[in-house]
Amino acid sequence: MMQPYMYLLMILIGIGTGAITSLIGASGVMIIVPLLTMLFSVSVHAAIGTSLLVDVIASLTVSYAYYKNGNIDLKSGIWIAIGSIAGSQLGALLADSMGESNLSSSFGVILLLAGLFMFFKKSNDNKTTSNKMHKRINFKYEWQRIVASLLIGFAIGILSGIFGAGGGVMILIALIVLLSFPLHKAIGTSTLIMAITALSGAAGYAIRGNINLTLSLLIGIGSIIGGALGSRYANKINENLLKKIVGVAFIAMGVIMTMITLFTIK
Numbered sequence: 270m271m272q273p274y275m276y277l278l279m280i281l282i283g284i285g286t287g288a289i290t291s292l293i294g295a296s297g298v299m300i301i302v303p304l305l306t307m308l309f310s311v312s313v314h315a316a317i318g319t320s321l322l323v324d325v326i327a328s329l330t331v332s333y334a335y336y337k338n339g340n341i342d343l344k345s346g347i348w349i350a351i352g353s354i355a356g357s358q359l360g361a362l363l364a365d366s367m368g369e370s371n372l373s374s375s376f377g378v379i380l381l382l383a384g385l386f387m388f389f390k391k392s393n394d395n396k397t398t399s400n401k402m403h404k405r406i407n408f409k410y411e412w413q414r415i416v417a418s419l420l421i422g423f424a425i426g427i428l429s430g431i432f433g434a435g436g437g438v439m440i441l442i443a444l445i446v447l448l449s450f451p452l453h454k455a456i457g458t459s460t461l462i463m464a465i466t467a468l469s470g471a472a473g474y475a476i477r478g479n480i481n482l483t484l485s486l487l488i489g490i491g492s493i494i495g496g497a498l499g500s501r502y503a504n505k506i507n508e509n510l511l512k513k514i515v516g517v518a519f520i521a522m523g524v525i526m527t528m529i530t531l532f533t534i535k
Contacts, residue, residue, distance in 0.1 A: 276487055278308070283491020286323060290492070291331040291499030294441050294456045296324050296463065299519050301488065307525065315481050317364065318474030321467045322485040327492035328464035334500035335457025346444055346458045348415050352422025353440070353466040360430020361473025377527030384519030418443070422466075430470045440466075456503075 282304055286297030301320035305311040311319070335341055343350070421443045440459035444450040450458065474480050 275309075279484060279487040280491035280494075283323065283327075283488035283493075284495035284498075285491075286488065287327045287330060287492035287495025287497070288499035289495075290324075290327045290460065290463075291334070291496045292503055294459055294463075296320075296467070297327055297492065298324065303523075303525070305484065309484070311481060311484070312479075314364065314474070314477075314479040318471060318477075318479035319481045319485050319488070321471035321474060322480055323488045323492055324467035325464050325471060326485075326489035327496050328460050328467060330493045330496035331500050332457055332461035332464060334497065335453070335460065338453075338457075340453045340457035341461055342450070342454055342458050343461055345450070346418070346440075346462055348418035349422035349425070349440060349443055350462045350465045352419040352424075353426035353462065354422075354469040356423035356426020356428075357430040357466050357470035358426075358473050360427040361470055361477070362430070363427070364431045364474075377523045381520055381523035381527070384516045384521075384523055386516070388513050388516030388520065422462075426466055426469070430473060 282300065286300050289295055289300065290297055298317070298320040301323060302313070302316045305316040305319060306313055332341060422440075425440060425443070440462050441455050444455040444459055471480065
């Protein structure tokens, strides 16, 4: 039986997850999975399944806040969502066939790479640069854009199913580069698509019994609080500073998780 402070800790983890989702459109998996495995001794598979379910809760909360501000356009991004649903099922199947140590070490590497990317990546609000990126992808026919969106969504879904990430950042990039979305509308739309992708992945993990409902509920409650508060102040925080802070946290967790995996392999 868990101590009372553990319940509070899970809610705090959820608050942090919701805040990150609302501020930078990223999945909470990179917080939830390492903390559940390191602090609560949850298996990697169960931690990933649980994180996907929390992603659904957090993403719906955040996307609703963006919707109220007119910053969601799912019609244009629906093909990415459809592709991601199929891909996440394949990803969940692949993850189930991976060994615990392989999945854990792979996730540690993903954390490290994501942390380094976020730490060194600077926000670019330069419209000229953005327009140049848009011109690199020029579709002559609408069906070409649809096929490209489906393939991108499928790839994002596979990664989501394997590592428990709703794919928010990758969807965000796809919406900006592929579909030329304005930034705020891209964040709102990608968060809603992330909820759909995460739901599909969570279903795949639930079928295999890899979701802890108690942890999902407690962390999910926290994510609603964090998501609602974070969405309110999303445009008031220096993005570069926030990315560096989160990047350092991801790098630290990635190193710790990788080291634990290496030292526990017999």
